[in-house]
Amino acid sequence: MTTTNQEQYLGPDEILRKKKEYMIPCVYHFYTEPMQLVKGEMQYLYDHTGKQYLDCFAGVSVVNCGHCHPEITKAVCDQVMTLQHTCTIYLTENIVNLAQRLSQITPGRLQKTFFCSSGTEANEGAALLASIYTGKQEFISLRQGLHGRTKLTMSLTGLSMWRTDTSPVGGISFAPNAYCFRCPYGKRHPECDLACANELETIIKTTTAGQVAAFIAEPIQGNGGIITPPPGYFKRIKEILDKYNILLIIDEIQTGFGRTGKMFGIEHYGVEPDIMTMAKALGNGTPVGAFTARPEIADTYTRPGASTLGGNPVTSAAALATLEVLTKNNLTAQAALLGEYLKQGLTELQKKHPLIGDIRGHGLMLGAEIVKPDKSPATEQLDRMLEEMKNRGFLIGKNGPDRNVMAFQPPLVISRDDLDNLLNNLADVLATMG
Known part of the structure; x- marks a missing residue:
């Protein structure tokens, strides 16, 4: 895409004006000088002037198979032309085929699924299921976790930026996360003996009433700053939870x-x-969420329940096509290989530029924490870097409680040449930062 008729588009200034007049102001945007995006094609996005951008954020881990992937797009269009919507009160085929497919690829004994329209709903539903099964109402979450925007899921969120509810739900305790770069205990792994995980037992015994239904955590905390626990962390957590008969809910909404x-x-x-929750990449851009559980847990949810749009024929068709593209093209293995290549490139940059304080993550979910010489967050520097990278045609995310972590979560169809181009331009920008 090299040319566009700019007159057919509103343009950034007019969009910003309408946004200010007609939208609730909590809906924010990136960049001091934002662009209007009008087209996506696999790992690339295009603005209203025809400029191409390498998408290194994928709508926050959504379009894992790439923007407008032709096979997924065809599945959506074919379904829209035949049966767009009913509800779960009527029998349709796609939803049960999708549930069966998820039971084949999810870990362990997870088997039965409830479909909804978002990750927030999935986490809300998982918490409800945990309470139904255990008969308990308390929860434990992790500091810097993000689980949604409803009253309960916002209350389960351990990031103050996203906790806008002035009266959060009670009965929720927060455990320290496995933030090795800024260990709250001043220790190093593995000599720490997983002190952050061990603290969970103290929290259960001291800050709860002993009626904890579940512990909820992301395997890698996305918005929390790509916080990546060390090996053995979740095994220790699970040992403690089993000791107290507490369920483990894993939030795979960004990591799945x-x-x-x-x-x-x-x-x-x-x-x-x-119990495990999913959304985002499951539909590659169509609004879908799900929570899945072992049969003995799932089967306790017997009172009538429905989601008007959850798992409807179109979103289920999109999800089935997405899973087919992921497996047929072995994108999981590709993410592992390219993620290691990107991490190596970032590590080489770190050797030359101490502004990069830490590099962490797995696969194509990597974070580079930008810091000042005293290790304090270099938030303003990161904002300048991301603005300049945008001007050069690269869209990179940012997260963390101080918004100083550069987040690399591109479509899994990105190429090694794309990553070389990204790293070369990032090297140039870092060189200008002093």
Whole structure:
């Protein structure tokens, strides 16, 4: 895409004006000088002037198979032309085929699924299921975790930026996360003996009433700053949870479907969740969420339940096509290989530029924490870097509680040449930062 008729588009200034007048102001945007995106094609996005951008964020781990992948797009269009929507009160085929497919690829004994429309709903539903099964109402979450925007899921979120509810739900305790770069105990792995995981037992015994239904965690904390637990972390967590008969809910909303070089992020840790939540990449851009559980847990949810749009014929067709593309093209293995290549390139840059304080993650879910010489967050420097990279045609994410972590979560169809181009331009930008 090299030329466009700019007159057919509103343009960034008019979009910003309408946004300010008609949208709730919590809906924010990146960049001091934002562009209007009008087209996507695999790993690339295009603005209203025809400029091409390498998408290194994938809509926050959504379009793992690439923008407008032709096979997924065809499946969506074919379904829209035949049966667009009913509801789960009527029998349709796609939804049960998708549930069966998920039972084949999810870890361990996870088998039965409820479909909804978003990750927030999936986490809300998983928490409800945990309470139904256990008869308990308390929860434990991790600091810097993000689980949604409803009242309960926002209350389960351990990032102050996203906790906008002035009266959060009670009965929720927060455990320290495995943030090795800024260990709250001032220790180093493995000499630390997983002190952050061991603290979970203290929290259960001191800050709860002993009525904990579940512990919820992301295998890698996305918005929390690509916080990646060390080996053995989740096994220790699971040992403690089993001791107190507490369920483990794993939030795979950002980490799922090949993103980390495994089909699901928790597979890096050899632990079987009791309940798992999914969304984002499951539909490659169509609105779908799901939570899945072992049969003995799922079968306790017997009172009537439905999701008007969850798992409808179109989103289920999109998800089935997405899973076919992921497996047929072995994108999970590709994410592992290219992720290691990108991590090596970032490590070489780190040797020359101490502005990069830490590099972490698995597969194509990597974070580079940008810091000042005293290790404090270099938030303003990162903003300048991302603005300049955008001007050069690269869209990179940012996250973390101080918004100083550069997030690389591109479509899994990205190429090695794309990564070389990204690293070369990032080297140029880093060189201008002093």
